[in-house]
Amino acid sequence: MKSGPIVLNQTLSKIHLVVSPSTELLINGSVDARTGFTVNQQLALERMGYSTSAILPSDYGVNSYAEAIFTRPQILKSDPDLVRRFVAATVRGYDYAYSHQQETVGALMLANPQLDPAQQAAQLKHQAAYIYTEFSRAHGTCAFQPSVISQTQDILTQFGGLKRRVDIQNIYSTDYLPSKKGQ
Incomplete structure (x- = not known):
């Protein structure tokens, strides 16, 4: 697990964001990239014959957990x-x-x-x-690791619009x- 400061080389204002729940816009060339999970969308594209590259947030110090168990x-x-x-x-x-x-x-x-x-x-x-x-x-x-939860909160505060930190x-x-x- 890598950690350290996260540096954005471009501001989001220079990126045209498109919301699409499917890979269709990526396949037809309407968009250059999309978010997704490497365990399903990327594999599905590769099985259809498309070459893909994954940019993993963890490679850039953005560590988080995808799943959690919740209760009251x-x-x-x-x-x-x-x-x-x-x-x-x-x-x-x-x-x-x-x-x-x-x-x-x-x-x-x-x-x-x-x-x-x-x-x-x-x-x-x-x-x-x-x-x-x-x-x-x-x-x-x-x-x-509790430190990953803390890092996630730091990232959401810095980049994700989280307004109030929680204990x-x-x-x-x-x-x-x-x-x-x-x-």
Whole structure:
């Protein structure tokens, strides 16, 4: 994970932004770039024969997490064991899915037969590098670094229009993650 100051070489006012939920404008040449996830949109384009290049924010010191588990404070107080079991089941689910990728793709296809099984297999394989990082291998699946949450808030404050900082210690907890031995 790289960190350091983020420097923009161009202001956003010099970039014409277009909102498009699909890759169609990229494919037809109407736009030069688009945001997306390397684990699905980029792979889909490459499977269709288009050459792509990914500009990963993490390569420029922008680190964040794509997924999180949320619950209400009342649930944490009234049934902390439920939260622990849910998080532990999520961890076991990730570990099982990545240890049994062919079975995982089969289950996806049963639930969503319109999906392309080869695409789903490629996505699962590619996404493993984001799930199983050096940090998560050392600390356990779904473990996270509070410093990344702090960096995310800094970036959103500097570039994303976040007007009011929050005490990030009050918005996350690692207390419900199973110990690496408990996985």
